[in-house]
Amino acid sequence: MIALIGAAIAPGIAIMSYFYLRDxxxxxxxxxxxxxxxxxxxxxxxxMVLQYIMQNEWYWRDTIVAEVFQSAVVEEFFKWMVIFFTAYKHVEFDEPYDGIVYAVAVSLGFATLENLFYLIINGTNVAFWRALLPVSSHALFAVWMGYYLGKAKFTQSTQSQRFFLWISLMLPICLHAIYNAIFLAIQNWLLAIIPFMIFLWWQGMKKVQRAHEHGSKNLFSRPQ
Structure with missing residues (x-):
């Protein structure tokens, strides 16, 4: 049991530590x-309760759109809401990169407990793939979410703020939807998921770098 718990929580802690130490x-x-x-x-x-209720409604059954909506839209929306109301408006959110830190923390908290439940049911033989794909993908969706939350937080224009807030929700939903659709609609999903994950990491790291650049500008522009 200890090994199972360790296998479930280790990926989330490791990825969270990486993004935290980048600050x-x-x-x-x-x-x-x-x-x-x-x-x-x-x-x-x-x-999980909401998804279970939706899965038992006849109009949500056995369609790719339903599967994608239940996962991508529901999960990313609730994560966004938590980040917006608990971190975005907090005084400690004082530089653009903070959006990435808090978004990744919320997403990895979700992914870690979800991963624990999955490994309890399916065993540790799938732990490596769970760490490589679902857990890391949740973190990478969060990087996009947090990056645009950071841009929204530190823009001077109300219109731009609303635009970036909207993008911070919709882009992770779209990326999550593509991720799910690959497994649901493509028979040889490995051929599609590998380049998609490479794309997520590549663009995610670029957004981390850009958030740091924006943060350095804000830091040096503050009165000393």
Whole structure:
């Protein structure tokens, strides 16, 4: 049991540590990051209940659109809501990269508990693939979400703020939907998921770098 729990939580902790340690200007209070991680975990049960209810309605059964909606839209929307109301408006959200840190924390909290439930049911033989695909993909969707939340937070235009907030929700939903559709609609899904994951990591790291660049500009423009 200890090995199973370790296999379930290790990927989320490792990926979270990586993104947290990349915050080189003003690292976020660890208590805030842990709180965000726990909020993500708390989302799992209500989302699972909602998905179960939706799956039992006749008009949601056995369609790719239904499967994608239940996962991509529901999960990313609730994660976005938690980030927006618990971190986005918090005083500690004081540089663009913070959006990535908090979004990744919430998403990995969700992915870690979800991963634990999955491994309890299916065993640790799938732990490697779970770490490589579902857990890391949740973190990468969050990078896009957090990046645009950071842009929204520090833009001076109300119109631009609304635009970036909208993008911060819709882009992760679209990426999550594509991810799910690959497994549901493509027989040789491995041939499609590998380049897609490479794309997510490549673009995710570019967004991490850009968020740091925006953060350095904000830092050096503050009054000393």
């Amino acid at each position: 080189s200007f003003e690292p976020e209070p660890i208590s805030m990051v842990i709180r965000s991680f726990i909020f993500g975990m708390l989302l799992v049960i209500p989302i």
